[in-house]
Amino acid sequence: MKRAFTTGCALPxxxxxxLPLLTAGPAAAAPFACPNxxxxxVFGQEANVNSLDQMTxxxxxxxxxxxxxxxxxxxxxxxxxxxAELAESFEESPDRLAYTFRLRQGITFHNGKPMxxxxxxxxxxxxxxxxxxxxxxxxxxxxxxxxxGTFVIRMARAQPTFIEALSSFSVPIVIIPAxxxxxxxxxxxxxxxxxxxxxxxxxxxxxxxxxxxxxxPNTAYEEATGFGGYKQACLDTVTFRIxxxxxxxxxxxxxGELQGVEDIPTQSVExxxxxPNVTVLPLKNWWIQIALPNVAHPPTDNLKFRxxxxxxxxxxxxxxxxxxxxxxxxxxxxFPNQPSYTDAGKETYNINDPDRAKRxxxxxxxxxxxxxxxTNRDYAPMYNAALVMQQQMQAVGIKAELKVVxxxxxVQMSQKVxxxxxxxxxxxxGTQPALGALAxxxxxxxxxxxxxxxxxxxxxDVEAAWSDMNTKPTEAERNAAFARMQKLVLERAYAYPxxxxxxxxxxxxxxxxxxxxxxxxFSNVWIKP
Numbered sequence: 001m002k003r004a005f006t007t008g009c010a011l012p013x014x015x016x017x018x019l020p021l022l023t024a025g026p027a028a029a030a031p032f033a034c035p036n037x038x039x040x041x042v043f044g045q046e047a048n049v050n051s052l053d054q055m056t057x058x059x060x061x062x063x064x065x066x067x068x069x070x071x072x073x074x075x076x077x078x079x080x081x082x083x084a085e086l087a088e089s090f091e092e093s094p095d096r097l098a099y100t101f102r103l104r105q106g107i108t109f110h111n112g113k114p115m116x117x118x119x120x121x122x123x124x125x126x127x128x129x130x131x132x133x134x135x136x137x138x139x140x141x142x143x144x145x146x147x148x149g150t151f152v153i154r155m156a157r158a159q160p161t162f163i164e165a166l167s168s169f170s171v172p173i174v175i176i177p178a179x180x181x182x183x184x185x186x187x188x189x190x191x192x193x194x195x196x197x198x199x200x201x202x203x204x205x206x207x208x209x210x211x212x213x214x215x216x217p218n219t220a221y222e223e224a225t226g227f228g229g230y231k232q233a234c235l236d237t238v239t240f241r242i243x244x245x246x247x248x249x250x251x252x253x254x255x256g257e258l259q260g261v262e263d264i265p266t267q268s269v270e271x272x273x274x275x276p277n278v279t280v281l282p283l284k285n286w287w288i289q290i291a292l293p294n295v296a297h298p299p300t301d302n303l304k305f306r307x308x309x310x311x312x313x314x315x316x317x318x319x320x321x322x323x324x325x326x327x328x329x330x331x332x333x334x335f336p337n338q339p340s341y342t343d344a345g346k347e348t349y350n351i352n353d354p355d356r357a358k359r360x361x362x363x364x365x366x367x368x369x370x371x372x373x374x375t376n377r378d379y380a381p382m383y384n385a386a387l388v389m390q391q392q393m394q395a396v397g398i399k400a401e402l403k404v405v406x407x408x409x410x411v412q413m414s415q416k417v418x419x420x421x422x423x424x425x426x427x428x429x430g431t432q433p434a435l436g437a438l439a440x441x442x443x444x445x446x447x448x449x450x451x452x453x454x455x456x457x458x459x460x461d462v463e464a465a466w467s468d469m470n471t472k473p474t475e476a477e478r479n480a481a482f483a484r485m486q487k488l489v490l491e492r493a494y495a496y497p498x499x500x501x502x503x504x505x506x507x508x509x510x511x512x513x514x515x516x517x518x519x520x521x522f523s524n525v526w527i528k529p
């Protein structure tokens with residue numbers, strides 16, 4: 001007998017150890033209906049985006065826009081629990097080696113083409129070939145399309161965390177038209193199935209979305225939840241305008257030129273709270289401020305050197321500069337309020353010991369060569385954190401230099417195998433920690449581990465812990481594997497997590513039902529006349 005899953009049912013015991021129990025919740029009197037339809041909302045986004053290819057980009061700036069265009073077989077609800085999205089239901093075979101997905105009927109792409117299992121298979125084909133987190137499919141033997149409405153995934157071995165991994169929207173397997181499966185990385189034609197379609201995209205300037213009138217809401221729900229549920233486009237258009245200057249975002253919100261913003265600086269929050277035309281929406285534990293070394297490039301290929309930098313870092317000063325004192329210190333790669341949180345490796349955190357750093361530097365054989373810290377000005381917290389890190393490294397005798405480019409360029413540079421252009425890359429991990437340990441640690445696993453090992457061949461001990469995180473049968477064993485992986489990563493200085501910051505979003509008071517989330521969502525949002 002197969003285990004069945006529908007969009008509104010509870011997950012069976014198999015996933016109870018991995019995921020919280022999923023239920024549909026109390027039904028509303030009727031599905032959501034737009035109280036007002038029409039209007040154009042302009043949203044001030046703080047960082048540039050040069051591609052809307054969801055499969056090959058992990059950047060927040062890409063996700064902000066693309067998640068309103070594309071959809072997946074499964075996604076997460078408001079509490080980050082897996083739910084079906086383009087799938088109507090799915091079943092697990094008794095031997096746990098197959099998943100059968102029944103597709104929702106009547107779904108069309110933005111070009112009018114009906115979605116079938118052939119499109120799903122083509123989407124998985126592209127992701128397995130070039131998807132940024134294609135390790136999601138490591139335990140998958142293949143997939144089949146028995147008919148137009150059915151998609152079957154065959155597993156090479158049972159993986160109790162597979163649905164958790166598949167439902168992540170960090171770098172999701174979005175469903176695209178089959179004829180687009182050979183599009184090159186970062187050049188995917190933006191045709192999805194979501195409630196909004198792309199009508200204009202100018203990198204560095206803006207992206208404009210319009211209501212897709214052919215969108216079919218998921219009637220298994222009455223409201224939107226997370227990135228799934230019952231969604232409608234109440235707005236005529238949403239324009240994401242790139243506004244990198246914080247003061248310009250604040251001014252635009254005050255004048256009404258912008259109806260919403262991704263971020264307002266801490267020093268402006270109090271004034272915004274007093275403005276009756278603005279609604280302030282804080283989000284704690286927005287992201288983990290982080291720097292990643294280039295292990296493929298000397299001297300950051302030397303453990304003693306990486307540990308010397310680790311010993312030099314004072315996290316309070318870095319996080320204070322990054323966030324205007326709007327932060328909490330945080331060991332590791334999960335937020336303290338999460339069930340999988342661990343402080344394993346805490347001995348490596350916030351050492352702030354210049355003498356120890358200098359001793360390790362001598363042991364590393366460092367000869368005073370320039371060390372390049374790669375950062376950007378699009379995200380002020382990343383730039384400010386890099387600036388203080390540079391100062392702390394210089395204080396112990398490291399010739400640290402900043403290389404400042406825009407955010408998309410810094411990401412592209414960081415992803416080059418065997419790059420010699422940089423030694424440390426500054427980023428922020430937000431969506432991934434919120435999705436759980438599995439989504440986060442995928443950034444440190446092959447292929448494409450973010451610490452850039454030489455020839456993309458990562459640490460075998462880290463890989464063994466990653467495998468256990470995915471395949472061990474009990475939650476306790478998987479959590480122990482996560483603790484082991486975190487400890488290894490910190491002890492071998494493959495990442496430098498500084499702490500977690502609070503993000504403050506805001507909208508004009510006449511913007512209704514905009515709920516702060518990891519990514520700005522514009523389904524079921526309307527403008528009050």
